[in-house]
Amino acid sequence: MRPNKVKRPTASNRKVEKASLRWHEIVGKTVMAQREITSASARTGASSRMSAVSSHGSGAANQGGGGSGGSQQTSGSSIDQETGQEDLIRMQEIFEEADEDGGGGLDIDEFKVAMKKVLGSKTDDRELEKLFMKVDTNCDGTVDWDEFLSYMLLEYLEKDLIKAMMAELPFSKDEVEVPRKHSSLIVRIRHVPLTRSVSFTHSLPIPGRGRYYSIDESGIVNTWSGGMQHTRKLRCPPRGQVPLCCRDIAVLTNLSLVLVASTLNELWFFDVSKFEKQCTVTRLPYSVECMHYQYNYNNSNQSHLLWGDTGGNVFIIALSESLQTGFFSEAYLNSKKEMPLEVYSSGKFPHCKLYQHRGIHGSWTRQIKFLSGSSQFISCSWSSQSSMVVSLLRENGRPPYIFNVTKGL
Known part of the structure; x- marks a missing residue:
């Protein structure tokens, strides 16, 4: 031919x-x-x-x-x-x-x-x-x-x-080959800006400075510098005989914690320095699919942790004194350092409020983010009904803005 x-x-x-x-x-x-x-x-x-x-x-x-x-x-x-x-x-x-x-x-x-x-x-x-x-x-x-x-x-x-x-492009003209540090599918890459402390509760992000966290399904966490130089390789400990399938990672900079979500309907808190498990939040209704953490640079005590799950739900934990109380307390941890989700809604946990938006999406909640300065969040799913929702943190009533997109977002 x-x-x-x-x-x-x-x-x-x-x-x-x-x-x-x-x-x-x-x-x-x-x-x-x-x-x-x-x-x-x-x-x-x-x-x-x-x-x-x-x-x-x-x-x-x-x-x-x-x-x-x-x-x-x-x-x-x-x-x-x-x-x-x-x-x-x-x-x-x-x-x-x-x-x-x-x-x-x-x-x-x-x-x-x-x-x-x-x-x-x-x-x-x-x-x-x-x-x-x-x-x-x-x-x-x-x-x-x-x-x-x-x-x-x-x-x-x-x-x-x-x-x-x-x-003036921020990226170099030449491609940089980054060595592979994961053996399974990477499910999330997070950029965490570096900050400098102005006071005990006030910090400022440093422009152009930060690091990256990547996590794969098997629970391997790698950290990278801003220039994509590998710095650390961490591993989530096994949960008995059940194989891990991690879905997301969030970095709680003001609390020096790393949060990992898996398909075991649990949230795992690790300390940044030694990556030792500090707490496990159990008895979640569905598997967590996405997370977002935000804290106020002008007042580090004010922070919000948001997650969406496979049931189309959205949960928000709002803390007003996070530097003093954190997201868990020794008084509610058992011998395995576990704490059920109900503790946040019981009213016993100080300076804490749990907002629950159940069934706002017709399918899995794929992405979620807190909108700073407006006390609102935005979430999306692959469902054609309620594909994107923009709502206040309030628990009751229909979310104010609902967008329907064919095959979702």
């Missing part, structure tokens, strides 16, 4: 591309040497329109020359700038020669004749027609010198702006 032929760019297409690059180079030089163009245009009998275009850029020339006179700038001009002037003047002369009817602009046939004098007679007419439609901004069927020069200038500025924007 004969292999398919690979289409190669034609010589005319390559010539158009080279000419386009040359145009951008010429315009860049023109912006930096407008006074030289004006004087050169006067010597060669250039039209008044070319002089008008040059006068618009006189401010840029004054800045580049420090306010010096035209004769001083001409003496200090480089050979590259002189070449740019001659090219521009030659192109303007070609435009004037191609304007056979003297109407001040070139129609599409005259435009193709002028461009072929610059690019060569074998240039593809279709490419020139495309260029004509781009340059003819007012769509009057003709292209004059001012339109052509403005098009080149805008193209140059746009490409220069794109280059500047690309240079």
Whole structure:
């Protein structure tokens, strides 16, 4: 079987591309040497329109020359700038020669004749027609010198702006290979910003600084620096003979805790330093599918822990004195460091409130987040009914905003 032929760019297409690059180079030089163009245009009998275009850029020339006179700038001009002037003047002369009817602009046939004098007679007419439609901004069927020069200038500025924007991207241009530290499916990656303490209850995030936590289904937790350098590898302890299937991880920065959710209908609290289990919240009605933790940077005592489960429910634990009480107490822990969920709703746990939104989604709750400053949360599921819910923390009543999307979110 004969292999398919690979289409190669034609010589005319390559010539158009080279000419386009040359145009951008010429315009860049023109912006930096407008006074030289004006004087050169006067010597060669250039039209008044070319002089008008040059006068618009006189401010840029004054800045580049420090306010010096035209004769001083001409003496200090480089050979590259002189070449740019001659090219521009030659192109303007070609435009004037191609304007056979003297109407001040070139129609599409005259435009193709002028461009072929610059690019060569074998240039593809279709490419020139495309260029004509781009340059003819007012769509009057003709292209004059001012339109052509403005098009080149805008193209140059746009490409220069794109280059500047690309240079400011936060990611490096080269791909960095990160060594694999997980043996099973990664279910969540969390970014945790680093903070600096202003007072006992007040902290501020450090811009551009943070670390990452990743967890897989088998319960292996890896930590990474902001530059994706691996720092620690931790493992959730087995739960008897039952295999682990972890679903999410949350980092409680102000309490130095890590929270892990699994399909065992439990929440596990670990300390950050030694990764030893501190508490297990048991007797959850369904398996936790997603979590979100938020605390107030201005008052670290105020924190909210949210989770959604496979029953379409949403639970929120709100603490007003989290630095003093935390999310668990020795008074309610048994010998296995377990505490049932009912403790949060019993009213016995100090400075704690449990909000329960049962059945607000028709399917599993897939994502959830607390909206800071508004006492609201947003959650979504794959269900076509109640695909996304935005609600206050209140327990009773219909959530205020419900969005239905086919096949969910």
